[in-house]
Amino acid sequence: MKITLTVNGSRRELEVDDRRLLADVLREELGLTGTKVGCSHGVCGSCTVHVDGRAVRSCIMLAVQADGRAVRTVEDLAAPDGTLHPLQQAFSEEHALQCGFCTPGFLMTALPAVEAGAPLDAGQARELVSGNICRCTGYDGIVGAVVRASAICAGAAASGAEAER
Amino acid sequence: MKPSPVTYHAPATVAEAVGLLAEHGDDAKVLGGGQSLLPLMNLRLAAPARLVDVTRIDGLGAIERRDGAFELGAAVRQAQAEDDAALAAACPLLAAALPHIAHREIRNAGTVCGSLAHGDAAAELPAVALALDAELVVHGPRGVRTVAADGFFRSFLETALEPDELLAVVRLPVAPPGSGAAFHELARRAGDFAIAGVGAQLTMRDGTVTEARVACIGVGAAPVRARAAEQALAGGRADERTIAQAARAAAAELEPSEDLHASAAFRRHAAETLMRRALHEAAARAESNGREAS
Ligand SMILES: Cc1cc2nc3c(=O)[nH]c(=O)nc-3n(C[C@H](O)[C@H](O)[C@H](O)COP(=O)(O)OP(=O)(O)OC[C@H]3O[C@@H](n4cnc5c(N)ncnc54)[C@H](O)[C@@H]3O)c2cc1C
Ligand code: FES
Ligand code: FES
Numbered sequence: 001m002k003i004t005l006t007v008n009g010s011r012r013e014l015e016v017d018d019r020r021l022l023a024d025v026l027r028e029e030l031g032l033t034g035t036k037v038g039c040s041h042g043v044c045g046s047c048t049v050h051v052d053g054r055a056v057r058s059c060i061m062l063a064v065q066a067d068g069r070a071v072r073t074v075e076d077l078a079a080p081d082g083t084l085h086p087l088q089q090a091f092s093e094e095h096a097l098q099c100g101f102c103t104p105g106f107l108m109t110a111l112p113a114v115e116a117g118a119p120l121d122a123g124q125a126r127e128l129v130s131g132n133i134c135r136c137t138g139y140d141g142i143v144g145a146v147v148r149a150s151a152i153c154a155g156a157a158a159s160g161a162e163a164e165r
Numbered sequence: 166m167k168p169s170p171v172t173y174h175a176p177a178t179v180a181e182a183v184g185l186l187a188e189h190g191d192d193a194k195v196l197g198g199g200q201s202l203l204p205l206m207n208l209r210l211a212a213p214a215r216l217v218d219v220t221r222i223d224g225l226g227a228i229e230r231r232d233g234a235f236e237l238g239a240a241v242r243q244a245q246a247e248d249d250a251a252l253a254a255a256c257p258l259l260a261a262a263l264p265h266i267a268h269r270e271i272r273n274a275g276t277v278c279g280s281l282a283h284g285d286a287a288a289e290l291p292a293v294a295l296a297l298d299a300e301l302v303v304h305g306p307r308g309v310r311t312v313a314a315d316g317f318f319r320s321f322l323e324t325a326l327e328p329d330e331l332l333a334v335v336r337l338p339v340a341p342p343g344s345g346a347a348f349h350e351l352a353r354r355a356g357d358f359a360i361a362g363v364g365a366q367l368t369m370r371d372g373t374v375t376e377a378r379v380a381c382i383g384v385g386a387a388p389v390r391a392r393a394a395e396q397a398l399a400g401g402r403a404d405e406r407t408i409a410q411a412a413r414a415a416a417a418e419l420e421p422s423e424d425l426h427a428s429a430a431f432r433r434h435a436a437e438t439l440m441r442r443a444l445h446e447a448a449a450r451a452e453s454n455g456r457e458a459s
Contacts, residue, residue, distance in 0.1 A: 001173060018173040018216075021207075040167075041204035042271060054244070054273040060203035061274060064173045065196075065218065109270060130355045131268030 003067040007032070008076040016063045023047045023058035026073060034074040034104045038133070045132030046105040049073050055109050074104035077111075086156075087114050090149035091142070098136035106132050110146045117157035120150040168206035171213060175221045179304050179333055185217045186329040187306035193217055195331050197279025198242060200271050219331055220276065228252055234300075234336045243272035243280070243290075255339040257346035257450070258296060258366040258378065262289040265348055268356045278332045281317075284324040284387065287358040289348065291318050292388040296364055296380035299337050305330035318387040341376065344368040345450025349439040350382070353426070359383045360427050361435040363391070365443040367403060369451040374398045377411075379444070384421040384436050391415035394440060403448035412440040 005012050007030060016025055021040075026032045026049065038046035040059045047059040050072040077085040084092065087107055097103045106129055113120060113128050120128065125146035126139070134142060173196075176182040186193050194213035196202060197220060205211035219225060225238030228249050235252055243266055246252060246259065253260035266272055266280070266289055280290040281301065294301070294314040301312045306329055317325045326332060340346075350362030361383040368376035377398040379391040394415035401407050416437035423429045 017170075019168045019171045021167065021203075024167070040207045042200060042267075045268075045270065048270055051274075055270045056274045057270055060199055060207070062168075062173065062199065062203070062216075064175075065199065065220075067175070127355070128269075131270055 001064050001067070003064055005063075005066055005068075006070040008072055014063070018062065018064050020063045021059055022049070022051075022061045022063045022066050022071070025063040026058060026071070032073050032075050036101050036104055038101065038105075043133070044102070044105070045109055045129075046102050048105040048108040048132070050108060050112070053112070055112055072108075074107055077107060086152045087111060087145070087149040090145040090152065094141045094145035094148060096137060096141035096145035102132060102134040102136075106134070106142055110149070114146065114150045114153050117154050118150070119154040120147055122147055125150070168203070169209060169212045171206070172215045173218065174215060175218045177221065177223055179222055179225070179331070182217050182219055182222060182331055183304050183306060183329075185215070186331065189215050191328055193329075195219055195282065197239065197282070198275040200267070200275035201279065201283045201285070217331075219278075219333075225333060230255070230339070234338050236334050236336050237277050238334050239276060239278040239332060241277050243275045243277055244269060246277050247272060256297070256337050257340055257344055257454075258348070258364055259290075259293050259337060261346045261348040262293045262364055265289050265350055265359070265362070271356075278335055281335060282324060282326055282332045284318050284322050285358070286321055286385060286387050287360075287362070287383040288388075289350075289359075289362065289364070289382060292362070292364050292380040292382045294318075294335060294337070295388050295390050296366060296378040297337055298378075299335055301332055302334040302336065303330050304333045309333075315390070320386040323387075340366060341368045343370055343451055343455035344376075345447045345452070345454050347443040347446035347450065349443040349446070351435050351439060361421070361432050361439060363436060363439040363443045365394075365440070365447040367398070367444070367447040367451045369403065369448065369455050372402055372452075374401060374403050374448075379411075379415065379440065381415070381419065381436050381440070384419045384432050386422075389419060391418075391440065393418050394444070398444070403444065403451075408441055408444045408448070411444065412437045415440060 036046040038044040042060040193215040196216040220240040226240035247263040299314040346366040348364040350359035377395040394411040397411035421432035
């Protein structure tokens with residue numbers, strides 16, 4: 001079927017086999033290999049991307065189901081000059097990754113709450129990423145990174161509001 | 166792991182969807198959010214030749230209040246229901262149950278009607294529908310029929326739906342004023358399917374229970390309405406003793422099965438404990454909602 005996706009802001013027209021998973025189309029047709037496929041049945045979270053602003057698992061969604069929608073992947077997080085998103089920066093500073101396979105999924109899962117601009121405590125951060133599996137880190141660094149990034153984004157939101165006044 | 170070849174249809178109307186199901190019979194399957202179906206297709210445990218996506222049908226994406234009930238169409242995502250404040254106030258048991266389903270990323274795609282149609286015995290929403298006496302509006306080649314939740318959930322992944330029918334709308338009755346609800350479950354990890362779970366909605370007036378609705382999950386081939394507990398509670402006070410008695414009576418009637426995760430005796434014990442907790446919390450919320458209303 002012929003589909004149109006807006007991927008990281010640019011409109012892409014694609015001819016895909018109906019059975020193709022969104023994860024595979026992103027990785028193989030569009031070369032966006034940041035999105036990882038770990039389990040293929042919705043339990044590990046490594047394939048998490050945003051469809052119309054909501055985090056979903058691209059391994060249990062057909063590409064045709066996303067026809068006409070906006071898809072955002074981990075490749076969209078860093079600025080064009082390579083400056084990391086505050087959430088990515090926090091992952092680096094808190095040692096929240098080792099092999100990195102799970103990282104894009106964790107980033108895309110945590111992003112909506114982090115960007116919402118309210119600081120999260122450790123319990124909230126843990127709950128937020130509880131659907132994602134990491135075999136390396138033991139999670140403490142990840143939780144720390146989400147807490148740190150949420151505080152930074154909340155601070156930015158507050159000072160933005162301050163500046164507007 | 167990839168699905169086997171399939172043809173995807175995205176009908177714009179219920180009539181078109183029903184036409185496709187009638188034409189293709191057993192080869193076709195309704196596709197909701199795909200959060201149960203796609204894992205099965207990836208594992209090749211399901212291999213439908215055609216998928217009829219009902220989430221793009223006009224008019225089925227709405228949550229609407231009509232005649233003392235909230236109607237949720239087949240395209241309504243679980244997260245959309247979770248975020249609807251009016252719905253949460255009117256159907257507190259639904260609001261209590263939704264956060265227990267998997268994780269937000271799954272609920273962003275999974276539909277309310279899809280969970281009901283799938284009919285997993287450990288799923289939360291079938292128990293909500295059962296406890297609330299929900300009505301399910303089913304469309305098929307033989308016309309439209311309204312099915313009561315009591316009788317809809319038959320056995321493991323088996324419902325009253327025929328293969329060529331689609332669940333277009335679920336109608337959830339609005340709780341009377343002074344109602345409160347709670348959903349408690351036991352799972353190995355947050356977001357996993359429950360080993361056992363209990364949903365309870367109580368309505369209180371001047372300290373007396375005027376209506377009790379209780380259902381259990383994970384303790385049989387389908388969700389189980391805890392009538393014994395409801396009867397023990399109705400007309401009395403929701404005190405420690407009555408709640409303990411109600412939970413004991415309901416647990417005694419359960420016939421849970423044994424599997425890898427838990428023995429039958431453990432499941433019955435868990436259901437009784439969870440029911441006590443759910444009833445206490447529902448009663449406290451009902452009382453505070455009652456105070457706010459008066
Ligand atoms: C990792 C993971 C964890 C999960 N944990 C839980 C959990 O704890 N509790 C829980 O309840 N669920 C859980 N789920 C399942 C989830 O809630 C699904 O969204 C739900 O069971 C099915 O809804 P869906 O819209 O995704 O349906 P689909 O997957 O699209 O369909 C499921 C079945 O229902 C049929 N169907 C769907 N919609 C209709 C309709 N309108 N009319 C007729 N037939 C229809 C389909 O043909 C299919 O047979 C989990 C899923 C995953 C991947
Ligand atoms: S690869 Fe999608 S959840 Fe594991
Ligand atoms: S860093 Fe290796 S799986 Fe998480």
